[in-house]
Amino acid sequence: MDRLTEMEAFATVVDQGGFTDAARKMGISKSAVSKHVSSLEARLGARLLNRTTRRVSPTEIGLVYYDRARRVLNDAGEADSIVTAMQSAPSGVLRMSVATDFGVSLLSPVLDEFLTEFPEISVNMVLKNRYVELISEGFDMSIRVGEMEDSSLRARKITETTQRLIAAPKYFQAHGRPMKIDDLNEHRLLHYSNQASANVWKIAAPSGEVRQVRGAGWLTVNDGQSLLNAAVKGLGIAYLPSFLYHDAMAQGLVEDVIPDLPQTTLGIYAVYPPGRYTQPKVRAFIDFLVARFADKGPNEW
Known part of the structure; x- marks a missing residue:
């Protein structure tokens, strides 16, 4: 007889408290249930039920066998459900951060x-700039820009973006152009207000060393588009x-502040909970997303 069917018959008898109710639950005869259980006991060489x-x-x-058998049956049922779901059209509410x-932009x-x-x-x-807790906050997935801090999650790269210091020509006319990283301390900086690092920029020097630039920020806001608008207006230097900034730079509204600096590349990732089943x-x-942005980034937008 089929081993899984024997397990199911035995577990159902335990769940229902008898052969009659187990037979009704499985949709087979009482004698068939009894035969499955007897076959299981004979194969194992042990009595599993007191009758x-x-x-x-x-x-x-x-009892010990029931505990393990129920796990096997639950896993088998889940496997069947996964196959069914994967063959059907994707559906339901997709909640994402x-x-x-x-x-907003893309x-x-x-x-x-x-x-x-x-x-x-x-x-x-x-829309959130903080890293949400996917499972506890009820999200199916998240789109994140930058380094992946939580290694327990699964991630797939969608594309890449570069990050540069940008400012408007009118800003340089009024305040001069910084020639090296240290010069930034004397300039008006435009900052994100929700960065975990506060008003600290990590910028790669020509040597490859990552330097930290600390500044109070002449304008601090929690939205990148607002920072770009401020930079276009000549209010200061933004790191975006x-x-x-692609379109604004193409139109000559902003420029690379220190062109000699290496470009910083950031990954854009789809992040979702761990598990063998997506x-x-x-x-x-x-x-x-991967198909839609296949020809985008890190500088082409």
């Missing part, structure tokens, strides 16, 4: 394409990703 005219209960060995700048304009391609999926996008809706969205 009386009034009740059926597991033996001590039966997205870095604000990337979400993701929002292409969401209509995804929703049209996958009409059974609805998207709940929350290329997907934000939800179809999550997989569908990540595949969409």
Whole structure:
């Protein structure tokens, strides 16, 4: 007889407290259930059930076997469900946390394409610049820019972006142009207010050494687009990703502040909870993003 069916018959008898109810639960005859359990006991060479005219209960060995058998049956059921889900069209609510700048500048304009391609999926996008706790805060996935700090999560790179010091020509006319990293301490700096490092920039020097620039910031705000607007207006120097400043630089509204500095490259990642199984809706969205941004970055936007 089939080993898994024997396990199921035995576990169902324990769950239901008898052969009659177990047979009803499994949709087979009482005698068939009894044969499965007897075959299992014979194969194992152990009595798993105490049988009386009034009740059926597991033996001590039966209790131990039941615990393991139930795990196996649950895993088998989950495996069947996964196969079914993976063959069906992705559906359900996709709740994701997205870095604000990337979400507003690049993701929002292409969401209509995804929703049209996958009409059974609805998207709940929350724009946040902090790293959310995916599982405890109820998110299916997150889009993050920069280094991956939590190694317990799974991550797939979507594309890359560079990060540069940028400022408007009018700023240089009014305040001069810094020639090296140390000169930045004498200039008006535009900062993110929600960076974990506060008003500290980590900038690679020509030697490859990573230098830290600390400044109070003439303007501090929690939105990259606002910082870009301030830089275009000539208010100061901002340190921004290329997907934000690309168009402004192409139009000559801002320039690279210190062109000799090496470019800093940041990854843009789709991050999701660990596990061997990725939800179809999550997989569908990540595949969409990878394909949609295949020809983008690190400087081409």
